[in-house]
Amino acid sequence: MDRLTIGSHISSSKGYEAMGKTAVYMNADTFAFFTRNPRGGKAKEIRPQDVEKYKKIAKDHHFGKIVAHAPYTMNACAAKEELREFARNTMEDDLKRMEYIPGNLYNFHPGSHVGQGAEVGIDKIAEILNQVLTPAWNTTVLLETMAGKGTEVGRTFEELREIMDRVTCRERLGVCLDTCHVWDGGYDIIRDLDGVVAEFDRVIGLENLKAVHLNDSKNPLGSHKDRHARIGEGEIGLEALSAVTRHPALRHLPFILETPNDEDGWAEEIRILREKFS
Ligand code: FE
C-alpha cells in the first residue's frame, strides 16, 4: 500500500520544529519552505537544538523528502554580474545550511535572461551550478519548470535539458515540475498527461524528476502568466491534478501545494487529494 507524500509551503520564520508541527497539524508528510526571506537578504541563524526537535517529528511521522525553495529574486543569469554574485553566494550559503538536514531537496527558478537570449541565460545558469555544486553536498538541487513569464528560462523541457547537459556534477542536480507552470507553459496535463510525462522522460529523463509543485492555474493553457489557484478553483481542476498525484510515474514523488491558502485550507486540500489517491 503506497501513500501520497504531500504537504504545502510553510513559513520558516519560527524555525524547523514549528514547521514540523504545522505539517503534522495539516496531516502533511512533506513541506516546502523559503531558506530565507524570499526577496533575498541574510538568512536567520540555525539553532541545532531546533533542528534536532524537527528531526524527531519528521521520523515519528514518516516524512518524505522536504523541498527548500531558494529566494525567487535570485537570478543566476542576470545581466549584471553583482546580481549573479548574489545568486552564487545565496545558493552556496543555502546548501551549507541544508547540511543540517541532509538528504533533502532545494529548488530554484533557473532565472530570467532579461533580453540576453535563452542561450546566454542557459550558459550563465550552468556556470553558476558548476561553481557551486560538488558531490560533497548532501542535498539535490532542482531546476523548476517555469511558466515562461517575461524572459524566464526553463519554460520548455528542452531548456532545462540544455542546462543539465552543461553541468558536471549531475548527481546533485534534478528537476521539480510545477503543474501551474507547465500548464501555463503550454503542456496539456488535462487532456494528455501521459503524453506530457512521456515527453518529460524523452527530453529530461524521469529519473531526474525529484518533486512536484501541485498548483492549479488562474489562466488557460499556454498563457505564460504564472498565477497559482487553489486546487479545483483554477483552469486545471481537481480531477486532472489528482490524476497527476496518481500517475504511475509520479505517485512516489513529494507533492508540494503552493496554492493561495492558509493552514486550514491546505489541510483540506491534502485531505481531498489523499482521499482521491487511495
Ligand atoms: Fe517556485
Ligand code: FE
Ligand atoms: Fe513552484
Ligand code: ZN
Ligand atoms: Zn509559480
